[in-house]
Amino acid sequence: MREAWRNNAGWRPAWREPSLKAYYDVVIIGGGGHGLATAYYLAKNHGVTNVAVIEKGWIGGGNTGRNTTVVRSDYLFPESAALYDLALRLYESASEDLNFNIMLSQRGYMTLIHNHHQLESARHKVNWMACNGVEGEIIDRDEVGRMVPLLNMSESARNPVLGAFLQRRGGTIRHDAVAWGYARAASDLGVDIVQNCEVLGLEKTNNRITSIVTSKGSVSCGTVGMAVAGHSSVIAQMAGFRLPVTSHCLQAMVSEPVRAIHHHMVLSPATGVYINQTQKGELVMGSVLDLYTSYGQRGTFCTIEKTITSVVEMFPVFAQLRLMRHWAGIVDVVPDSSPILGPTPVENLHINCGWGTGGFKAIPAGGTILAHSLATGIPHPLGQKFGLDRFRSNRLVDEGAASGIAH
Numbered sequence: 001m002r003e004a005w006r007n008n009a010g011w012r013p014a015w016r017e018p019s020l021k022a023y024y025d026v027v028i029i030g031g032g033g034h035g036l037a038t039a040y041y042l043a044k045n046h047g048v049t050n051v052a053v054i055e056k057g058w059i060g061g062g063n064t065g066r067n068t069t070v071v072r073s074d075y076l077f078p079e080s081a082a083l084y085d086l087a088l089r090l091y092e093s094a095s096e097d098l099n100f101n102i103m104l105s106q107r108g109y110m111t112l113i114h115n116h117h118q119l120e121s122a123r124h125k126v127n128w129m130a131c132n133g134v135e136g137e138i139i140d141r142d143e144v145g146r147m148v149p150l151l152n153m154s155e156s157a158r159n160p161v162l163g164a165f166l167q168r169r170g171g172t173i174r175h176d177a178v179a180w181g182y183a184r185a186a187s188d189l190g191v192d193i194v195q196n197c198e199v200l201g202l203e204k205t206n207n208r209i210t211s212i213v214t215s216k217g218s219v220s221c222g223t224v225g226m227a228v229a230g231h232s233s234v235i236a237q238m239a240g241f242r243l244p245v246t247s248h249c250l251q252a253m254v255s256e257p258v259r260a261i262h263h264h265m266v267l268s269p270a271t272g273v274y275i276n277q278t279q280k281g282e283l284v285m286g287s288v289l290d291l292y293t294s295y296g297q298r299g300t301f302c303t304i305e306k307t308i309t310s311v312v313e314m315f316p317v318f319a320q321l322r323l324m325r326h327w328a329g330i331v332d333v334v335p336d337s338s339p340i341l342g343p344t345p346v347e348n349l350h351i352n353c354g355w356g357t358g359g360f361k362a363i364p365a366g367g368t369i370l371a372h373s374l375a376t377g378i379p380h381p382l383g384q385k386f387g388l389d390r391f392r393s394n395r396l397v398d399e400g401a402a403s404g405i406a407h
């Protein structure tokens, strides 16, 4: 209120803008949600505060600030359920923990069921989730119609609706708030967040990174964490190893704002399209990857067309709205749609990547796990099944179905 009377001239910056020091115990490459959360949990859980987060652009300017903000924990395998449900539980208390309103809105996450095969799979998933201690349910066609009144419920629709899988704790969170909340809390604990600082090379001695070459000069380090999503292969190449990661554009778009007309998050597996409405009133829409590999943060028009036609098929009334904005991020896709967490072939380099189209929902868990790995040198118990070595031993954690959209 005081600032409102003072022309907003007295606000303190939310985090410090330090210059790069000559040495840090831990350097984290990538100032997205996972990098910032890692820095925060390093300081909070392990007392390691001589830490820098190095970001080539602005924090949250990668996928964290470009995603469609959906959170849920409806994964199949026990190791995934433990990971994603930890993330959701940490998000549920994050506003208090970070003293920053992340605008968690648990409005319910719904995957439509269009045929009997999908009904069978949904039953299978709900049972697995119950075994894993995560709640989820199937609702019938009438209930879907009541909850989503604008949905095309015609029996002659190309993809008729028989019911839906529903996770009531699922919903949305304001993405920028997650980046800013972790940044402010980490900065308050002594972490240096250095923006506009690109990592250009890594210097190694005896299979350890000793120095990081950046656009703001070189910095020596004890341990290095990387959380650079679609650029993971680029940094791995600098470190001298390869990752089973391909980088693709994933697009999203919003309509012009309208009053609150669509309360839940709804996904149609038939088309891969999903839609929710922001607190500002825009309808947020996303769907499939652009299937060629790319580092360009823009996508093709045919994906936009596919998304829009599918949205209009699901919600004919939305045809009246105008498309206001569209954008893309570069996501890190791995063969089993599960993250890669923990040690790498380079002794003091630890990794957090491979979240593909669904890593926003996992940020608190991804940060907790990478922080543990950096502080102790060994994988976190919840991260053990997600090590890079699984691609050699062929113990994949195939969450292709739970990743939500067709890869």
Ligand SMILES: Cc1cc2nc3c(=O)[nH]c(=O)nc-3n(C[C@H](O)[C@H](O)[C@H](O)COP(=O)(O)OP(=O)(O)OC[C@H]3O[C@@H](n4cnc5c(N)ncnc54)[C@H](O)[C@@H]3O)c2cc1C
Binding pocket: 029, 030, 031, 032, 033, 034, 035, 054, 055, 056, 057, 058, 059, 060, 061, 062, 063, 064, 065, 066, 067, 068, 069, 070, 071, 197, 198, 199, 200, 227, 228, 229, 230, 231, 250, 251, 252, 286, 327, 328, 329, 330, 331, 352, 353, 355, 356, 357, 358, 359, 360, 361, 362
């Ligand atoms: C359109 C879209 C929709 C999505 N929707 C959802 C969703 O609804 N729910 C969900 O859970 N997930 C979603 N995702 C996925 C989610 O956004 C990502 O998995 C998650 O944000 C990854 O976070 P991150 O911190 O690993 O990566 P990022 O946020 O991308 O951060 C990585 C950072 O590394 C920096 N970097 C890269 N190279 C260098 C370098 N050489 N030097 C220094 N810094 C570097 C980048 O600039 C970037 O800021 C979506 C993604 C997109 C693109």
